[in-house]
Amino acid sequence: MKPYIRPMPATWWLKRTPYLIFMLRELTAVFVGAYAVIFLVMIRRLNEGQAAYESFMASLRSPLAILFHVVALMFAVFHTVTWFHLTPKAMAVRIGEERVKPAMLIVPNYLAWAAISAIVAWFILG
Amino acid sequence: MANSTAESTMRLEVFRYEPDKAAEPRFQTYEVPFRKDWVVLDALNHIKDQSDGSLSFRWSCRMGVCGSCGMMINGVPKLSCAAFLRDYYPNTIRVEPLSHFPVLRDLVFQLDPFLDKLKSVQPWIIRREGEKPVSEGEYLQTPAQHARFKDFSMCINCMLCYAACPVVGMEPHFLGPAAIALAQRYNLDSRDEGRDQRQETVASHDGIWQCTFIGECSAVCPKHVDPAGAIQQAKVESTIDWFKEVLWPFGGRKS
Numbered sequence: 288m289k290p291y292i293r294p295m296p297a298t299w300w301l302k303r304t305p306y307l308i309f310m311l312r313e314l315t316a317v318f319v320g321a322y323a324v325i326f327l328v329m330i331r332r333l334n335e336g337q338a339a340y341e342s343f344m345a346s347l348r349s350p351l352a353i354l355f356h357v358v359a360l361m362f363a364v365f366h367t368v369t370w371f372h373l374t375p376k377a378m379a380v381r382i383g384e385e386r387v388k389p390a391m392l393i394v395p396n397y398l399a400w401a402a403i404s405a406i407v408a409w410f411i412l413g
Numbered sequence: 414m415a416n417s418t419a420e421s422t423m424r425l426e427v428f429r430y431e432p433d434k435a436a437e438p439r440f441q442t443y444e445v446p447f448r449k450d451w452v453v454l455d456a457l458n459h460i461k462d463q464s465d466g467s468l469s470f471r472w473s474c475r476m477g478v479c480g481s482c483g484m485m486i487n488g489v490p491k492l493s494c495a496a497f498l499r500d501y502y503p504n505t506i507r508v509e510p511l512s513h514f515p516v517l518r519d520l521v522f523q524l525d526p527f528l529d530k531l532k533s534v535q536p537w538i539i540r541r542e543g544e545k546p547v548s549e550g551e552y553l554q555t556p557a558q559h560a561r562f563k564d565f566s567m568c569i570n571c572m573l574c575y576a577a578c579p580v581v582g583m584e585p586h587f588l589g590p591a592a593i594a595l596a597q598r599y600n601l602d603s604r605d606e607g608r609d610q611r612q613e614t615v616a617s618h619d620g621i622w623q624c625t626f627i628g629e630c631s632a633v634c635p636k637h638v639d640p641a642g643a644i645q646q647a648k649v650e651s652t653i654d655w656f657k658e659v660l661w662p663f664g665g666r667k668s
Binding site for chain 2: 291292302373375
Protein backbone atom coordinates (compact mmCIF):
# COMPACT_ATOMS: atom_id res chain seq x y z
CA MET A 288 0.00 0.00 0.00
CA LYS A 289 1.45 3.32 -1.08
CA PRO A 290 0.87 6.21 1.30
CA TYR A 291 -0.17 9.43 -0.38
CA ILE A 292 2.02 12.45 0.41
CA ARG A 293 0.17 15.71 0.03
CA PRO A 294 2.23 18.53 -1.45
CA MET A 295 2.82 21.64 0.65
CA PRO A 296 1.85 24.62 -1.53
CA ALA A 297 4.19 27.64 -1.59
CA THR A 298 1.16 29.75 -0.66
CA TRP A 299 0.54 27.89 2.64
CA TRP A 300 0.86 31.16 4.57
CA LEU A 301 -2.11 32.65 2.72
CA LYS A 302 -4.44 29.82 3.76
CA ARG A 303 -5.02 30.89 7.36
CA THR A 304 -4.88 34.26 9.14
CA PRO A 305 -2.50 33.13 11.93
CA TYR A 306 0.03 32.03 9.27
CA LEU A 307 -0.30 35.37 7.47
CA ILE A 308 0.29 37.25 10.72
CA PHE A 309 3.36 35.09 11.32
CA MET A 310 4.74 35.92 7.87
CA LEU A 311 4.14 39.63 8.48
CA ARG A 312 6.00 39.32 11.78
CA GLU A 313 8.91 37.69 9.94
CA LEU A 314 8.81 40.47 7.32
CA THR A 315 9.19 43.12 10.04
CA ALA A 316 12.82 42.00 10.37
CA VAL A 317 13.50 43.54 6.94
CA PHE A 318 12.30 46.95 8.12
CA VAL A 319 14.06 46.73 11.47
CA GLY A 320 17.23 45.83 9.52
CA ALA A 321 16.64 48.75 7.12
CA TYR A 322 16.50 51.12 10.11
CA ALA A 323 19.88 49.86 11.25
CA VAL A 324 21.37 50.34 7.77
CA ILE A 325 20.02 53.91 7.54
CA PHE A 326 21.51 54.63 10.94
CA LEU A 327 24.92 53.28 9.85
CA VAL A 328 24.80 55.40 6.69
CA MET A 329 23.95 58.42 8.81
CA ILE A 330 27.00 57.85 11.02
CA ARG A 331 29.18 57.47 7.93
CA ARG A 332 27.88 60.76 6.49
CA LEU A 333 28.46 62.44 9.84
CA ASN A 334 32.05 61.22 9.70
CA GLU A 335 32.46 62.69 6.22
CA GLY A 336 31.69 66.17 7.44
CA GLN A 337 28.93 68.69 7.87
CA ALA A 338 28.00 69.09 4.18
CA ALA A 339 27.62 65.34 3.63
CA TYR A 340 25.58 65.00 6.81
CA GLU A 341 23.24 67.87 5.93
CA SER A 342 22.61 66.59 2.41
CA PHE A 343 21.82 63.18 3.89
CA MET A 344 19.39 64.75 6.35
CA ALA A 345 17.77 66.68 3.49
CA SER A 346 17.32 63.45 1.51
CA LEU A 347 15.42 62.00 4.50
CA ARG A 348 12.84 64.77 4.03
CA SER A 349 11.85 63.59 0.55
CA PRO A 350 8.27 62.25 0.29
CA LEU A 351 9.59 58.79 -0.59
CA ALA A 352 11.81 58.70 2.49
CA ILE A 353 8.91 59.85 4.68
CA LEU A 354 6.63 57.20 3.18
CA PHE A 355 9.26 54.54 3.84
CA HIS A 356 9.61 55.69 7.44
CA VAL A 357 5.87 55.62 8.03
CA VAL A 358 5.65 52.03 6.70
CA ALA A 359 8.81 51.00 8.53
CA LEU A 360 7.49 52.49 11.77
CA MET A 361 4.27 50.50 11.45
CA PHE A 362 6.22 47.29 10.93
CA ALA A 363 8.61 48.12 13.77
CA VAL A 364 5.70 48.71 16.14
CA PHE A 365 4.09 45.45 14.98
CA HIS A 366 7.42 43.67 15.54
CA THR A 367 7.77 45.11 19.04
CA VAL A 368 4.20 44.45 20.13
CA THR A 369 4.04 40.86 18.82
CA TRP A 370 7.31 39.93 20.51
CA PHE A 371 6.29 41.64 23.76
CA HIS A 372 3.18 39.51 23.80
CA LEU A 373 5.16 36.31 23.18
CA THR A 374 7.48 36.95 26.16
CA PRO A 375 5.38 34.92 28.66
CA LYS A 376 5.63 31.88 26.35
CA ALA A 377 9.42 31.86 26.48
CA MET A 378 9.62 32.71 30.19
CA ALA A 379 7.92 30.37 32.63
CA VAL A 380 8.27 32.40 35.81
CA ARG A 381 6.82 30.68 38.84
CA ILE A 382 6.06 31.75 42.36
CA GLY A 383 5.52 28.58 44.34
CA GLU A 384 3.03 26.42 42.47
CA GLU A 385 1.52 29.27 40.46
CA ARG A 386 2.81 30.59 37.18
CA VAL A 387 3.11 34.37 37.10
CA LYS A 388 0.26 35.98 35.11
CA PRO A 389 1.24 36.76 31.48
CA ALA A 390 0.45 40.47 31.97
CA MET A 391 3.13 40.64 34.68
CA LEU A 392 5.72 39.78 32.04
CA ILE A 393 4.23 41.83 29.19
CA VAL A 394 3.60 45.13 31.02
CA PRO A 395 7.25 45.66 32.11
CA ASN A 396 8.24 45.46 28.42
CA TYR A 397 5.90 48.36 27.65
CA LEU A 398 7.14 50.32 30.67
CA ALA A 399 10.77 49.81 29.61
CA TRP A 400 9.83 50.82 26.05
CA ALA A 401 8.17 54.03 27.28
CA ALA A 402 11.09 54.85 29.61
CA ILE A 403 13.76 54.30 26.95
CA SER A 404 11.72 56.24 24.37
CA ALA A 405 11.43 59.12 26.86
CA ILE A 406 15.20 59.16 27.42
CA VAL A 407 15.86 59.13 23.65
CA ALA A 408 13.29 61.89 23.12
CA TRP A 409 14.89 63.94 25.91
CA PHE A 410 18.31 63.59 24.22
CA ILE A 411 17.04 64.62 20.79
CA LEU A 412 14.43 67.20 21.66
CA GLY A 413 15.65 68.44 25.03
CA MET B 414 -36.22 26.91 13.62
CA ALA B 415 -36.36 24.61 16.63
CA ASN B 416 -38.80 22.14 15.01
CA SER B 417 -37.16 22.22 11.58
CA THR B 418 -33.74 21.12 12.84
CA ALA B 419 -34.69 17.44 12.80
CA GLU B 420 -35.24 17.49 9.02
CA SER B 421 -32.50 19.87 7.97
CA THR B 422 -29.32 18.43 6.54
CA MET B 423 -25.71 19.42 6.09
CA ARG B 424 -23.05 18.65 3.54
CA LEU B 425 -19.73 17.05 4.34
CA GLU B 426 -16.94 17.10 1.75
CA VAL B 427 -14.70 14.23 2.73
CA PHE B 428 -11.16 13.49 1.50
CA ARG B 429 -11.11 10.03 -0.06
CA TYR B 430 -7.94 8.14 -0.90
CA GLU B 431 -8.38 4.56 -2.02
CA PRO B 432 -4.97 3.32 -3.18
CA ASP B 433 -6.48 0.08 -4.52
CA LYS B 434 -8.79 2.06 -6.84
CA ALA B 435 -7.04 5.31 -7.75
CA ALA B 436 -3.56 6.78 -7.35
CA GLU B 437 -4.92 10.26 -6.61
CA PRO B 438 -7.23 11.32 -3.82
CA ARG B 439 -10.62 12.95 -4.43
CA PHE B 440 -13.36 14.63 -2.42
CA GLN B 441 -16.72 12.97 -1.91
CA THR B 442 -19.77 14.90 -0.78
CA TYR B 443 -22.20 13.36 1.69
CA GLU B 444 -25.49 14.70 2.98
CA VAL B 445 -26.02 14.13 6.70
CA PRO B 446 -28.84 15.07 9.07
CA PHE B 447 -28.12 18.24 11.00
CA ARG B 448 -28.46 17.67 14.72
CA LYS B 449 -27.48 20.33 17.20
CA ASP B 450 -25.76 17.87 19.50
CA TRP B 451 -23.82 16.12 16.73
CA VAL B 452 -20.10 16.51 16.21
CA VAL B 453 -18.25 15.82 12.94
CA LEU B 454 -17.37 12.35 14.21
CA ASP B 455 -21.09 11.56 14.68
CA ALA B 456 -21.73 12.64 11.09
CA LEU B 457 -18.88 10.42 9.83
CA ASN B 458 -20.22 7.46 11.80
CA HIS B 459 -23.67 8.15 10.35
CA ILE B 460 -22.17 8.03 6.83
CA LYS B 461 -20.31 4.80 7.58
CA ASP B 462 -23.45 3.20 9.07
CA GLN B 463 -26.07 4.43 6.62
CA SER B 464 -24.57 5.32 3.26
CA ASP B 465 -20.94 4.37 2.67
CA GLY B 466 -19.27 1.60 4.67
CA SER B 467 -16.03 2.05 2.74
CA LEU B 468 -15.20 5.38 4.42
CA SER B 469 -12.22 4.88 6.75
CA PHE B 470 -11.30 6.98 9.78
CA ARG B 471 -9.88 6.48 13.25
CA TRP B 472 -11.69 7.14 16.48
CA SER B 473 -12.11 5.63 19.91
CA CYS B 474 -13.29 7.46 23.02
CA ARG B 475 -15.40 10.21 21.36
CA MET B 476 -14.83 12.44 24.38
CA GLY B 477 -11.55 14.21 23.71
CA VAL B 478 -9.27 11.95 25.70
CA CYS B 479 -7.88 9.26 23.37
CA GLY B 480 -6.50 11.58 20.69
CA SER B 481 -7.36 9.28 17.76
CA CYS B 482 -9.91 11.32 15.81
CA GLY B 483 -7.87 14.37 14.81
CA MET B 484 -8.78 15.69 11.34
CA MET B 485 -8.51 18.86 9.32
CA ILE B 486 -11.93 20.47 9.57
CA ASN B 487 -12.23 23.34 7.12
CA GLY B 488 -8.44 23.47 7.08
CA VAL B 489 -8.01 23.65 10.86
CA PRO B 490 -6.72 20.67 12.88
CA LYS B 491 -9.38 19.61 15.38
CA LEU B 492 -10.54 16.57 17.28
CA SER B 493 -13.58 15.55 15.22
CA CYS B 494 -15.31 14.49 18.45
CA ALA B 495 -15.13 18.08 19.68
CA ALA B 496 -16.12 19.90 16.46
CA PHE B 497 -19.86 20.55 16.58
CA LEU B 498 -21.86 20.65 13.36
CA ARG B 499 -23.81 23.63 14.73
CA ASP B 500 -20.66 25.77 14.62
CA TYR B 501 -20.52 25.31 10.83
CA TYR B 502 -24.21 25.07 9.92
CA PRO B 503 -25.49 25.69 7.24
CA ASN B 504 -22.15 25.72 5.41
CA THR B 505 -20.41 22.70 3.95
CA ILE B 506 -17.75 21.14 6.17
CA ARG B 507 -14.55 19.97 4.48
CA VAL B 508 -12.94 17.02 6.26
CA GLU B 509 -9.37 15.97 5.48
CA PRO B 510 -6.74 13.83 7.20
CA LEU B 511 -4.35 15.76 9.47
CA SER B 512 -1.90 17.75 7.34
CA HIS B 513 1.76 16.80 6.88
CA PHE B 514 1.19 13.07 7.47
CA PRO B 515 1.33 10.45 4.69
CA VAL B 516 -2.23 9.24 4.02
CA LEU B 517 -2.88 5.50 4.07
CA ARG B 518 -6.58 5.54 3.23
CA ASP B 519 -9.27 8.25 3.39
CA LEU B 520 -8.80 9.98 6.75
CA VAL B 521 -6.34 7.42 8.11
CA PHE B 522 -2.72 8.52 8.06
CA GLN B 523 0.63 6.99 8.94
CA LEU B 524 1.52 7.34 12.63
CA ASP B 525 5.10 6.06 12.38
CA PRO B 526 6.78 9.41 11.66
CA PHE B 527 5.32 10.82 14.88
CA LEU B 528 5.88 7.72 17.02
CA ASP B 529 9.55 7.53 15.94
CA LYS B 530 10.08 11.17 16.93
CA LEU B 531 8.29 10.64 20.23
CA LYS B 532 10.48 7.63 21.08
CA SER B 533 13.65 9.52 20.16
CA VAL B 534 13.20 11.99 23.07
CA GLN B 535 12.90 9.12 25.59
CA PRO B 536 9.67 10.36 27.18
CA TRP B 537 10.06 8.49 30.42
CA ILE B 538 11.89 9.03 33.72
CA ILE B 539 15.60 8.32 33.38
CA ARG B 540 17.75 7.72 36.48
CA ARG B 541 21.50 7.78 35.92
CA GLU B 542 22.12 4.93 38.35
CA GLY B 543 18.90 3.11 37.56
CA GLU B 544 15.76 3.22 39.64
CA LYS B 545 16.05 2.53 43.34
CA PRO B 546 14.36 -0.64 44.57
CA VAL B 547 10.71 -0.41 45.60
CA SER B 548 11.70 -1.26 49.18
CA GLU B 549 13.44 2.15 49.43
CA GLY B 550 10.15 3.90 48.75
CA GLU B 551 9.01 6.36 46.14
CA TYR B 552 10.68 9.47 44.78
CA LEU B 553 8.91 12.28 46.59
CA GLN B 554 7.80 15.41 44.84
CA THR B 555 6.37 18.65 46.22
CA PRO B 556 3.27 20.23 44.65
CA ALA B 557 5.49 23.08 43.40
CA GLN B 558 7.84 20.59 41.70
CA HIS B 559 4.85 18.85 40.15
CA ALA B 560 3.39 22.14 38.93
CA ARG B 561 6.51 22.86 36.85
CA PHE B 562 5.68 20.15 34.29
CA LYS B 563 2.01 19.37 34.86
CA ASP B 564 0.70 21.31 31.82
CA PHE B 565 3.16 19.57 29.48
CA SER B 566 2.09 16.18 30.81
CA MET B 567 -1.48 16.66 29.59
CA CYS B 568 -0.55 15.72 25.99
CA ILE B 569 -2.76 12.99 24.49
CA ASN B 570 -0.59 12.48 21.36
CA CYS B 571 -3.41 13.57 19.06
CA MET B 572 -0.92 15.12 16.61
CA LEU B 573 -3.03 18.22 15.94
CA CYS B 574 0.06 20.31 16.69
CA TYR B 575 2.02 18.56 13.91
CA ALA B 576 -0.76 19.29 11.45
CA ALA B 577 -0.81 22.94 12.54
CA CYS B 578 2.95 23.41 12.19
CA PRO B 579 4.14 24.60 8.75
CA VAL B 580 7.73 23.74 9.75
CA VAL B 581 6.70 20.08 10.08
CA GLY B 582 5.26 20.34 6.56
CA MET B 583 8.46 21.79 5.12
CA GLU B 584 11.02 19.89 7.21
CA PRO B 585 9.66 16.37 7.70
CA HIS B 586 12.56 15.53 10.05
CA PHE B 587 11.68 18.30 12.50
CA LEU B 588 11.12 16.70 15.89
CA GLY B 589 7.90 18.68 16.22
CA PRO B 590 5.82 20.28 18.97
CA ALA B 591 4.45 17.34 21.00
CA ALA B 592 7.74 15.39 21.16
CA ILE B 593 9.64 18.47 22.36
CA ALA B 594 6.89 19.37 24.86
CA LEU B 595 7.12 15.85 26.26
CA ALA B 596 10.91 16.01 26.39
CA GLN B 597 10.50 19.23 28.34
CA ARG B 598 7.91 17.56 30.58
CA TYR B 599 10.50 14.98 31.68
CA ASN B 600 13.39 17.46 31.78
CA LEU B 601 11.41 19.56 34.26
CA ASP B 602 10.48 16.58 36.42
CA SER B 603 12.42 16.69 39.69
CA ARG B 604 12.70 12.87 39.63
CA ASP B 605 14.35 12.78 36.22
CA GLU B 606 18.06 12.84 35.40
CA GLY B 607 17.86 12.33 31.64
CA ARG B 608 18.16 15.85 30.26
CA ASP B 609 21.69 15.41 28.90
CA GLN B 610 20.60 12.32 26.97
CA ARG B 611 17.54 14.09 25.58
CA GLN B 612 19.50 17.20 24.64
CA GLU B 613 21.32 15.19 21.96
CA THR B 614 18.01 14.97 20.10
CA VAL B 615 16.15 18.02 21.38
CA ALA B 616 18.97 20.53 20.76
CA SER B 617 20.08 18.91 17.49
CA HIS B 618 19.63 20.31 13.99
CA ASP B 619 16.20 18.68 13.71
CA GLY B 620 15.16 19.79 17.18
CA ILE B 621 14.17 23.07 18.81
CA TRP B 622 16.19 25.31 16.47
CA GLN B 623 13.97 24.43 13.51
CA CYS B 624 11.05 26.09 15.27
CA THR B 625 10.27 29.61 14.03
CA PHE B 626 7.66 30.23 16.75
CA ILE B 627 4.55 30.41 14.63
CA GLY B 628 2.62 29.39 17.72
CA GLU B 629 -0.22 27.52 16.03
CA CYS B 630 0.69 24.26 17.78
CA SER B 631 -0.41 25.82 21.06
CA ALA B 632 -3.48 27.44 19.50
CA VAL B 633 -4.89 24.12 18.25
CA CYS B 634 -3.94 21.98 21.27
CA PRO B 635 -7.14 20.54 22.79
CA LYS B 636 -5.38 20.00 26.13
CA HIS B 637 -3.73 23.44 26.47
CA VAL B 638 -0.28 21.91 26.58
CA ASP B 639 1.41 24.94 24.97
CA PRO B 640 4.14 23.16 23.00
CA ALA B 641 5.26 26.51 21.52
CA GLY B 642 6.04 27.68 25.05
CA ALA B 643 7.88 24.43 25.80
CA ILE B 644 10.06 24.86 22.72
CA GLN B 645 10.95 28.50 23.45
CA GLN B 646 11.76 27.61 27.07
CA ALA B 647 13.96 24.76 25.84
CA LYS B 648 15.72 27.24 23.52
CA VAL B 649 16.43 29.58 26.44
CA GLU B 650 17.81 26.68 28.52
CA SER B 651 19.97 25.40 25.65
CA THR B 652 21.35 28.89 25.13
CA ILE B 653 22.24 29.09 28.81
CA ASP B 654 23.99 25.70 28.43
CA TRP B 655 26.01 27.13 25.56
CA PHE B 656 27.04 30.19 27.57
CA LYS B 657 28.08 27.99 30.47
CA GLU B 658 30.05 25.65 28.27
CA VAL B 659 31.76 28.13 25.97
CA LEU B 660 32.01 31.42 27.81
CA TRP B 661 32.06 30.62 31.50
CA PRO B 662 35.67 30.10 32.62
CA PHE B 663 34.96 27.17 34.93
CA GLY B 664 32.43 25.95 32.35
CA GLY B 665 31.09 22.55 31.69
CA ARG B 666 27.54 21.51 32.21
CA LYS B 667 26.46 21.28 35.75
CA SER B 668 24.70 17.93 35.50
